[in-house]
Amino acid sequence: MTSASASWGPDFAALESVDPDIARILLAERDRLNDGLQLIASENFTSPSVLAALGSTLSNKYAEGYPGKRYYGGCEVVDEAESLGIERAKTLFGADHANLQPHSGANANLAVYGAFMKPGETLLAMSLPHGGHLTHGAKVSFTGKWFNAVHYGVSATTEDIDYDQMRDLAHEHRPKMIICGGSAIPRLIDFAAFRAVADEVGAILMVDAAHFIGLVAGKAIPSPVPYADVVTFTTHKVLRGPRGGMLVCKSEHAAALDKAVFPMMQGGPLMHAVAAKAVALKEAATPEYAAYARQVIANAQALTEGLAAEGMRPVSGGTDTHLALLDLQGIGVTGAEAEARAGAARIVLNKNAIPYDPAPPSVASGIRVGTPATTTQGMDEADMRLIASLIGRAVKDPNGSQTAAVADEVRALVANKPAYAS
DSSP states (O other): OOTTTOOSSOOHHHHHHHOHHHHHHHHHHHHHHHTSEEOOTTOOOOOHHHHHHHTSGGGGOOOOEETTEESSSOOHHHHHHHHHHHHHHHHHHTOSEEEOOOSSHHHHHHHHHHHHOOTTOEEEEEOGGGTOOGGGTOTTSHHHHHSEEEEEOBOTTTOSBOHHHHHHHHHHHOOSEEEEOOSSOOSOOOHHHHHHHHHHHTOEEEEEOTTTHHHHHTTSSOOSTTTOSEEEEESSSTTOOOSOEEEEEOGGGHHHHHHIIIIIIOSSOOHHHHHHHHHHHHHHTSHHHHHHHHHHHHHHHHHHHHHHHTTOEEGGGSOSSSEEEEEOGGGTOOHHHHHHHHHHTTEEOEEEOOTTOSSOTTTOSEEEEEOHHHHHTTOOHHHHHHHHHHHHHHHTOTTOTTHHHHHHHHHHHHHTSOSSOO
């Protein structure tokens, strides 16, 4: 490639010329997004501005270290991008310190363990089958292999976090760290209650806010930042940024956590992703984003109510956030069947275990739905009620007689509200 032929930014025509196979796949994925409903709670549509940063020349720069303290020369430009992102994160979340370098939410969690825990020490976290996360001590995760993981769950009656059980387990096991947050928790979390228990047993309090941090950014739900020692999160869910991780913490933990991210757990940061995170943080500080965050919750509640009318029981009775769990046992359908039937009708959602689930995770008795992506498309409560009826028709149709008709209605719904312009 000569300097005359090189492009400084994304060039789809060049990609088509060099690698038509990958170009075709990229277009196919855009078409998939535009041709269906995306109800995966952990997915969203990034803005063109975020995508532009991801496709920029910052991808070329190796920048081990932190702004002003790099191990390579030529970092003065990327230093500015990372410093800007750090300040934006601190302002947006009211945090003492921020680190934008984790490649993922799992990496951010790994860094927290590296900063505060030694192998064999005890952590207390929410059970994975009750809504927790793999990196909170599941046996198949590094956390379950390296640490002594003790788990609390939800009450069998309320299906909300059992705070009494959490406190009892904390006093019994005296964990080094207490973790709250997870991947399937529809209700608000009482961060003050967790802080009180952490203080009682002398534990570090980590909040994994990967799923709901975007709602915090939009001031739509209470923030964990005043209560936690460290808050980890992903940037690609409700926050609507690039795929990646981040953490914010109290000032007294800043040095330990920075060292745990680099050099303990990672090498050079992905500077194009760091810049894209900075863009997302700026977008999240706007009144328009705050309105979006509120609409995400309103849409989730409308969708949940609609699905309840279809005979799908909302776990915990409803949702306060962007996601809902629905128990399908009442309609005689498994989560796996529901996922497949909805998918055939161009409605993408996922099977999910419910608390005290009698079925194995690969089958599951429930589904999880979320509204970040559809809300980004501009859909409202009326759309959610229609979507609930479409899901009901698809899921309760064992012979597939409704599949084509539902798919056509899905196409009609998304035609005027595409995820991305063609």
